[in-house]
Amino acid sequence: MSDLSIGSLASIWASRGWLALLAVTVAILLVAVLRKPCRHWFGAERAFQLWLLPPLALLASQWPHAAALRAPLPPIFYTITSVVGSPASHPAPAGAIDWRIIALLSWLAGGLIVLTMAVVAQRRYRRRLQGAVPLESGTSRWPVLRAKGNDVGPAMVGAWRSRIVLPADFVERYDATEQTLILAHEAAHARRGDGWWSLQAHVFVALFWCHPLAWWALAALRQDQELACDAAVLREHGGQRRSYANAMLKTLPAAFVLPVGCAWSPRHPLAERIAMLKLPAPGRLRRHAGMFAVSILMVAVAGWVHAVSAPMEGSSGASKATSEYQLTIKAEQGTDDGHARHAERVALALCLAPGETGTATLGDWRIDAETVPQADERLRIDVTMTVAGKLIAKRQLAASLGEQAHVDGRSSDETRDYAIDVTPLSGCPARNAMAEQGSHEQG
Secondary structure (H helix, E strand, O other): OOEEEEEHHHHHHHHHHHHHHHHHHHHHHHHHHHHHHHHHHHHHHHHHHHHHHHHEEEEEEHHOOOOOOOOOOEEEEEEEEEEOOOOOOOOOOOOOOOOHHHHHHHHHHHHHHHHHHHHHHHHHHOOOOOOOOOEEOOOOOEEEEEEEOOOOEEEEEEEOOEEEOOOOHHHHHHHHHHHHHHHHHHHHHHHHHHHHHHHHHHHHHOOOOHHHHHHHHHHHHHHHHHHHHHHHHHHHHHHHHHHHHHHHOOOOOOOOOOOEEEEEOOOOOHHHHHHHHOOOOHHHHHHHHHHHHHHHHHHHHHHHHHHHHHOOOOOOOOHHHOOOOOEEEEEEEEOOOOOOOOEEEEEEEEEOOOEEEEEEOOOOOEEEEEEEEEOOOOOOEEEEEEEEEEEEEEEEEOOOOOOEEEEEEOOOOOEEEEEEEEEEOOOOOHHHHHOEEEEEEEE
């Protein structure tokens, strides 16, 4: 049995997932408010860079916080009992399924479906490129293909092996100036790494497939991506705006979805793209000022998200500020020699400061434990059990104050069964209640 069970994963996901959801929601709303003003003040390229905020906020919400200095603390009390022929204790309730496990599996299934749909759409588009003819283009660093049909392209396809795809009637449909502008546009997509942006955007949507704002963000990002690419091309071909607009109008609607890549078609808001052609491009000073402003904004948002995701003092439950916790631990390990079952049990209490590691040893037994307050008013408890120098279990549990957390399984070498129960308490009631270190019984 794996040391990190599906139950432990579900507990971690439930305790940290809401922070990610909140951070991403705030970041997307912030981008939604700022993208158009930023485009007006600093240009479409700087507005597109605002889309770094959601993934940055996601990472900041999950980034670990600095823990207090860790030092082993002695146990307050412990008892150990060796029992021959006793059965394994604490069987799991029959048919009991944690809701967090169901939620985690549902979330994983939804994300897998979203990614599968994107892969199918990408493969469908790539199948339309079968039979495409390579073209010589001295101005492009990327391969240029002419498709067999008129409904494929112009587009930049792929992330790590980007290709420029042109429709079969490319030469007949566009004049020489328009052809140059279209090739410059698709080359700008490849140079800016827009294929990677598209790939990461779909992975992001797969992570937050149940969040409506994630799907809106995907569509808005693709729109801003085209506007930014238009702005990059017009910096070099600013005197050919009319030809650029004509090329847009001549382009047929995309017949197939292209998840990883950029299709230049009226699927994107054409009126907004043409309206942007009439606006004066921002100068270098404004673009640099925009880069500085966006960078400051990203640092501020990431710092704020990281700060608010830390366990707050004065809150209730496991996240409440406290000088130490008491862990009441009951552990059992047993072997079967074919004639009788041999089992040993240990009961102990550890007083630990938050984030510190406590160690209890008696005879061949050693138990290490650590408490980490979580944002959902629960404690994450990392327990390692060693007997006679042999690692029996290394598990992660989660429980509220006064709630018993249980885990059982077999050692990694499949020779011993084990069961561990941990009950966290606020403060350390056993410090004054137990003056004697412990007692050892055998029966």
